[in-house]
Amino acid sequence: MDIEIIEMADRKAKFVLKNSSPAMANALRRTLLSDIPKMAIDKVEFMTGKMQGEDGKDYESITPLFEEIIAHRLGMLPVPTDLELFSPQSECSCGGVGCPSCQIMYRIMKTGPGTVYSSDLQPLGGPEAEQYRIVDEFIPVVELTADQGIYVFATAVMGTAKKHVKWQVCNGVGYMYKPVITIDPDCASNEEVLACAEICPNGLEVKGKKLVVKDPVACGYTKGCIEKLSEIDGITVDWDDTNFLFKFETDGSMTAQQALDIAVKKISEEARNFAAEIEAL
Ligand SMILES: [Zn+2]
Structure with a gap:
């Protein structure tokens, strides 16, 4: 080939x-x-109730959309993925509990009026985590009216599109x-x-x-x-x-060259494993 x-x-x-x-x-x-494995947001925690905005005023942490819709939209955002740095939770040394080798945590804290965009997802973990900012800045998530706010923690983990389309790179x-x-x-x-x-x-x-x-x-x-x-x-x-x-095309979570390299590597690995299994019979 x-x-x-x-x-x-x-x-x-x-x-x-x-x-x-x-x-x-x-x-x-x-x-x-x-x-092709990639990182995508899989868990979203909504902090409801009163929240304080950056201006010191009180807001209600509530949005015009159902939480399920916002969680689904967050899941579809392209999270930059470096397969050298992360592994699936099922294979991680933490035993799937969640650690810096298998998950990326984000926080959204924004008050209305205005639109919450993908760039409002703040990766947690200090300056080093800045590399995990969502690759497209202006994907709209939800529009907030005055007095409304959103306070959310989201966790991205690795998966493939065999389970859900949010893990589809290409x-x-x-x-x-x-x-x-x-x-x-x-x-x-x-x-x-x-x-x-x-x-x-x-x-x-x-x-x-x-x-x-x-x-x-x-x-x-x-x-x-x-x-x-x-x-x-x-x-x-x-x-x-x-x-x-x-x-x-790719969704931006990795480059087209990276996706192609991984796909070719996966096919040869699978062919080798298959040949080994046949031989063992
Ligand atoms: Zn882990």
Whole structure:
């Protein structure tokens, strides 16, 4: 299994999975979707009743939304995840009680009127914990009216999307077989065929008054062009089931490169374990 990177941005990746099979492509898709561990808020404690604001005034710790809705919204916030620093609670040396190696604690203390944003989650644990601030600052959580306040403690732990979507790192994970575009030499100078260079400016070009394939990979990533090309007389589109054009995005809890590295490592580990089990039988 080889991977050729086409685009690797912070939260977005496009690559070609080469010399592989549909089974392997699907295994990579499923691993990216549901098997990459990350931190997400799993426990929220609401401190209700009277609270004092920074201005010294008394507020009521109550919000216009049900606590369940706020807890769900907090769960979906992208918590930055470094797998070197944290482990799942089930595997932690604390025995799952909760310690700095398996959980991140946050506090929200804000008074109205105004909107509570993801940036209002203050990681607890001193200056070192600042690195665990929610990666997107302006995700709205709840809007407070005058005299209302929110006083909450939230705990993030590690999990995977097999249990809940809040632990899903990657989204928009998709792949297609690499297109194989053949242009009939007798038709390559037809007006309709030449016009295809405009449908797919990344994959096709006109050379010496004939349409030629410039880059089939780039063609596969041009939105909707394959469907249009296959309707043109003189152009045939086939699919190569050993090479796959992949793309995915992350929620920001880790970079696209980190997510891809972890997914590939997980697949090889699982394949090795499976082979060992077969051998033992
Ligand atoms: Zn622990």
